[in-house]
Amino acid sequence: xxxxxxxxxxxxxxxxxxxxxxxxxxxxxxxxxxxxxxxxxxxxxxxxxxxxxxxxxxxxxxxxxxxxxxxxxxxxxxxxxxxxxxxxxxxxxxxxxxxxxxxxxxxxxxxxxxxxxxxxxxxxxxxxxxxxxxxxxxxxxxxxxxxxxxxxxxxxxxxxxxxxxxxxxxxxxxxxxxxxxxxxxxxxxxxxxxxxxxxxxxxxxxxxxxxxxxxxxxxxxxxxxxxxxxxxxxxxxxxxxxxxxxxxxxxxxxxxxxxxxxxxxxxxxxxxxxxxxxxxxxxxxxxxxxxxxxxxxxxxxxxxxxxxxxxxxxxxxxxxxxxxxx
Amino acid sequence: xxxxxxxxxxxxxxxxxxxxxxxxxxxxxxxxxxxxxxxxxxxxxxxxxxxxxxxxxxxxxxxxxxxxxxxxxxxxxxxxxxxxxxxxxxxxxxxxxxxxxxxxxxxxxxxxxxxxxxxxxxxxxxxxxxxxxxxxxxxxxxxxxxxxxxxxxxxxxxxxxxxxxxxxxxxxxxxxxxxxxxxxxxxxxxxxxxxxxxxxxxxxxxxxxxxxxxxxxxxxxxxxxxxxxxxxxxxxxxxxxxxxxxxxxxxxxxxxxxxxxxxxxxxxxxxxxxxxxxxxxxxxxxxxxxxxxxxxxxxxxxxxxxxxxxxxxxxxxxxxxxxxxx
Numbered sequence: 001x002x003x004x005x006x007x008x009x010x011x012x013x014x015x016x017x018x019x020x021x022x023x024x025x026x027x028x029x030x031x032x033x034x035x036x037x038x039x040x041x042x043x044x045x046x047x048x049x050x051x052x053x054x055x056x057x058x059x060x061x062x063x064x065x066x067x068x069x070x071x072x073x074x075x076x077x078x079x080x081x082x083x084x085x086x087x088x089x090x091x092x093x094x095x096x097x098x099x100x101x102x103x104x105x106x107x108x109x110x111x112x113x114x115x116x117x118x119x120x121x122x123x124x125x126x127x128x129x130x131x132x133x134x135x136x137x138x139x140x141x142x143x144x145x146x147x148x149x150x151x152x153x154x155x156x157x158x159x160x161x162x163x164x165x166x167x168x169x170x171x172x173x174x175x176x177x178x179x180x181x182x183x184x185x186x187x188x189x190x191x192x193x194x195x196x197x198x199x200x201x202x203x204x205x206x207x208x209x210x211x212x213x214x215x216x217x218x219x220x221x222x223x224x225x226x227x228x229x230x231x232x233x234x235x236x237x238x239x240x241x242x243x244x245x246x247x248x249x250x251x252x253x254x255x256x257x258x259x260x261x262x263x264x265x266x267x268x269x270x271x272x273x274x275x276x277x278x279x280x281x282x283x284x285x286x287x288x289x290x291x292x293x294x295x296x297x298x299x300x301x302x303x304x305x306x307x308x309x310x311x312x313x314x315x316x317x318x319x320x321x322x323x324x325x326x
Numbered sequence: 327x328x329x330x331x332x333x334x335x336x337x338x339x340x341x342x343x344x345x346x347x348x349x350x351x352x353x354x355x356x357x358x359x360x361x362x363x364x365x366x367x368x369x370x371x372x373x374x375x376x377x378x379x380x381x382x383x384x385x386x387x388x389x390x391x392x393x394x395x396x397x398x399x400x401x402x403x404x405x406x407x408x409x410x411x412x413x414x415x416x417x418x419x420x421x422x423x424x425x426x427x428x429x430x431x432x433x434x435x436x437x438x439x440x441x442x443x444x445x446x447x448x449x450x451x452x453x454x455x456x457x458x459x460x461x462x463x464x465x466x467x468x469x470x471x472x473x474x475x476x477x478x479x480x481x482x483x484x485x486x487x488x489x490x491x492x493x494x495x496x497x498x499x500x501x502x503x504x505x506x507x508x509x510x511x512x513x514x515x516x517x518x519x520x521x522x523x524x525x526x527x528x529x530x531x532x533x534x535x536x537x538x539x540x541x542x543x544x545x546x547x548x549x550x551x552x553x554x555x556x557x558x559x560x561x562x563x564x565x566x567x568x569x570x571x572x573x574x575x576x577x578x579x580x581x582x583x584x585x586x587x588x589x590x591x592x593x594x595x596x597x598x599x600x601x602x603x604x605x606x607x608x609x610x611x612x613x614x615x616x617x618x619x620x621x622x623x624x625x626x627x628x629x630x631x632x633x634x635x636x637x638x639x640x641x642x643x644x645x646x647x648x649x650x651x652x
Contacts, residue, residue, distance in 0.1 A: 046438045061419070061440075069408060075401030082395060082422045086429065094420050095389070096408045103412065110417055112372045114387075139436055148548055218604045245604070252606045272600075274396055278544045278571070280578045281607035 002043035010039035060090050062302060065104060065113040067124040069096045071216035072275040073243075073291065074122065075290050077141075080295025081120060086092070088303055090117070099213055103125045108134055118302045121145065124186060124213075139298055139304035142187045150311045152297045156260045159287040159318040160194025163240045163268040170266055170326050172238030175199055175206045178229060178250070180242045182210050191242055191270065207232065211242060221249035231294070236264060238326075244269035244276040244286055251282060251325060266326040283323035290316050336365035336398070345463070357596060358533040368386035386416050388628060389437040391430060393450040395422045397542035398601040399450065399569070399617065403467075404620025407446060414629055416443070419612060425539055427453045430475070435462055444628045447471065450539075463631035465624055468513045476622045476637045479513045484522025486611040489566045489594040494528050496592055496652050498564030499533045501525055504555060506568045508536050514568065517596065521566055537568060547575035570595035570602040570612055573618065576609060577651060580647075592652040609649035616642050 008015045013032060021028050021036045028036075039045070062085055066074040078094060085092050093116065095107040104123055108130055111119060118137035131138060131145050140151045167175055179192040192208055199206035209228055214220040225246070233254065241247035246270030251261060259265050261282070271274065272288035295318055301311040334341045339358060347354045354362075394399040404420060411418050419442065421433040428453030430449055430454055430638070434456055437445060444463035457464060457471050465478045493501055505518040518534055525532035535554055538569045540546040551572070560579065567573035577587060585591050587608070595602065596612035619642055627637040 014605050046435060058546075059440075061434075069405040070402050072398070072401070072600070075398070075404075078420070079395040079422060082420060083424075086422075091419055091421070093417055093432070094404070094408060095417070096405060096412075107417070109372060110386075114385075216600070216604070248604070274398070274542070275604065278574070278601065280544070280607075 002045040004045070006043055007036065007039045007045050010043060013100040033175065033191065034233040040160070043058050047311055059115050059117055060095055060115075062090050062105070062112065062299075063093045063116045064122070065097065065117040065119070066122045067099060068216060069094070069099055073246075073271050074276045076273050077295050080292045081299055084296045084299040085303075086215050088101035088299065090299075090303065097123050099125050101125045101130075101237065105130050111137070117306045120298050120302055128159045128185070129258065137302055139301045139305070139311065141206050141294065143299060144185060150301050150305075150313050151187070152294055152301060154289040154294065154316040154318050155230055156187050157169060157188035157194045159270060159289075160191035160240070161198050162318065162320050163287055164193075164195050164198040166268060166320055166322075166326060167240060167266055168198075168204060170238070170262075172236075172266055173204065173323040174236045174238070176229075176232070176239045177210055178239065178241045178246055179207065179208055180211045181213055186320075189303045191240075191287045195240055207236070211246065216245050218249055218252075220247075221246050221256075222253065225250055225253050230257075233259070233265075238268075239265065240268045240270075242270055244271045244273065244284055247284055247286065247325070248275075251284070262324065262326050268326060272321055284321075285323040285326040286321050288319040288321050328579045330371070332369055333362065333365045333371050337361040352357065374629045385441050385443055386624075387419055387440065387442045388416050389419045389421065389433070389445040390448070390586070391421045391423050391433060391445070392448045393423055393425060394542060395420070399597050402599050402617050403621050404490050406618050407625055410622045410625040411629075414625065415496065416625075416629065420618060423449050423451055425451050427451045427456075432457050438462070443632045446628055463628055465598075465623060465631070465637065467626045470511060470513065476621055476627050477513070478627060478642075479641045480615040480620065480642040480644050482513050482516035482644075483520045485596060485615075486517035486566070487524050488520050488646050489517075489613055492594060492646055492648075492652060493564035493566060493592055494524075494530060496564070496588075498562075498592055499530065500562045500564070501530055502555075502558070502562040502565045503532065503534045504537055504567045504572055505534055506537045506566065507539055508511035516614050517566075517568055517581075520522065533562070537572065542571055544571075544575055544578075547572050551576055551579050555579075556583075559585070559591075564594075565584040565591065566594045566596075568596055570597045570599065570610055573610055573612065573651070574601075574605065577610070588652050594652055598647055602616065602650065608651050610647075611649040611652040612647050614645040614647050616644075624646070 004015055004018055008018045018036055068074055082092050097104045120139055121131055122141040128145050138149050142153045177195040180188050182189055191224055212224055216225050247267050251267055254265055255259055269284045270284035272286050276284055297314050304311045328343055334344045344362055347359055369463055394400055408418050423430045446465055447457055448467040454471050466476050468479045503521040505515050508515055538550055540550050573593050577593055580587055580591050595610045595612035598612050602610055625638050630637045
């Protein structure tokens with residue numbers, strides 16, 4: 001493999017001149033720069049980024065921690081994060097935490113050891129202490145880690161109000177919300193707050209069933225519905241689900257139980273990711289999060305911090321997509 | 327941040343002893359090792375992996391190039407690759423090529439600069455020359471790059487035979503295959519070979535419509551079907567689709583055109599990823615690729631090469647999943 005000396009020799013200049021050119025330091029004539037660029041190209045010279053990172057303390061690598069890559073929401077989010085990072089010349093290291101706090105801790109250590117420039121944290125695991133200690137720029141998705149770490153979210157409270165009001169406007173009188181696990185500090189739980197407060201405001205009977213940490217599979221969601229939701233299902237005429245996968249599974253479950261949708265039971269989901277957009281039987285009524293914009297903003301806020309620009313929290317608006325289930 | 331000197335001081339040993347312990351060189355007593363390990367833990371000492379990589383030429387980072395992370399097949403494959411890499415203490419850098427050969431080239435340069443230990447190549451882009459020149463261990467998915475680069479695939483030919491025979495056994499007489507783009511050297515194109523040869527063997531009329539590079543969205547697949555497939559659709563009573571997303575889109579298209587499935591038209595897909603497994607209206611008949619095993623084998627073959635074990639091609643068996651569309 002060619003090294004910097006080979007480049008200097010080929011271009012007929014000193015190693016220092018090559019180095020100064022590559023690092024944009026000091027004056028270099030157009031002519032010299034052109035000769036050096038040609039030599040680099042001809043020799044296919046690859047500067048050793050490891051050595052440069054050691055010197056410059058800049059690796060152009062971003063770590064991304066997600067709870068489950070096989071979940072369509074996070075697959076799509078990673079897709080957009082990668083695209084926007086790549087536009088700004090950064091690469092991403094992906095960690096699939098699967099709610100394993102130990103694995104996340106190891107990954108954080110690894111990122112520090114590799115001198116990653118920053119971290120996008122989308123984890124759902126319970127222990128956030130480890131993140132507060134990380135000495136690198138961080139941005140989190142849908143979660144408040146500390147007052148000094150900016151977060152990006154969509155407007156979960158407004159989404160919860162929209163979903164609940166939509167069911168009330170469709171003449172539902174007894175409402176159920178299947179939330180996410182409420183014990184953690186996820187901003188997504190504002191959806192449940194909005195549901196509770198909107199029902200109270202309109203004098204509507206309601207119940208909240210707390211979701212479990214289940215995998216994004218039909219079977220896991222089916223078992224949850226069968227065990228936790230089914231015994232109560234006929235008490236309600238409208239259900240607001242905290243994500244589209246449980247909404248779809250509930251649709252299938254209710255249909256097989258001969259409950260007519262939307263006549264007897266109306267269902268609203270949340271997310272509007274790939275799976276929901278692809279689905280045509282039924283077309284789900286749901287709350288759309290702008291996943292592309294969330295991915296772009298997470299990248300932008302992180303890179304701003306890396307490049308010493310201060311970064312603020314950012315909350316995106318959401319949108320009601322009316323389908324056939326309400 | 328604590329450095330190696332702080333660790334040595336705290337443990338009451340020399341820097342050389344700490345270094346020897348961390349690199350497993352020479353004899354270190356149990357007692358000394360314990361003291362050093364405790365000091366490392368107490369001081370939360372993170373050895374600088376950049377400096378170590380420079381010395382050891384080993385970064386424990388694997389590059390992975392996929393054509394489209396938002397495609398459920400590749401999202402799931404990445405999910406398994408990450409899990410198995412993590413089990414063996416490797417991390418993954420993900421590149422979403424989106425068929426952009428220029429982006430792939432830049433990414434390859436970046437991996438060389440960062441001294442990645444190896445590369446899993448799942449790209450569909452046309453130019454594979456760049457990969458032949460990469461001076462690091464590679465394994466490819468479903469693609470022959472060169473005789474010295476091992477590949478992992480599922481048995482595409484057998485999958486094609488199974489799908490075609492299934493349609494013939496279900497009394498189809500005029501068969502259509504919607505293939506992938508046939509110009510590239512993807513092993514997935516063996517499905518079309520198998521279709522052609524199986525139809526010929528059984529004396530069945532057939533036609534192949536070549537697929538286009540479309541995104542994994544309902545709209546893109548719908549437009550392709552509307553423009554390329556619809557004018558011929560009523561000539562056939564069975565269709566073998568080269569992936570589940572086009573099979574599902576075709577099901578929706580045919581249903582809206584009042585073609586009864588499976589009575590008038592039978593449809594077989596290919597893949598059986600997350601989306602297909604979640605789908606209940608309809609349950610697709612399809613050919614299952616073992617995505618978990620493919621991910622595991624890709625990792626294993628790459629790490630074998632990195633650790634100087636020779637690696638061979640590996641072809642997995644496939645399985646017919648009979649649903650409601652045939």
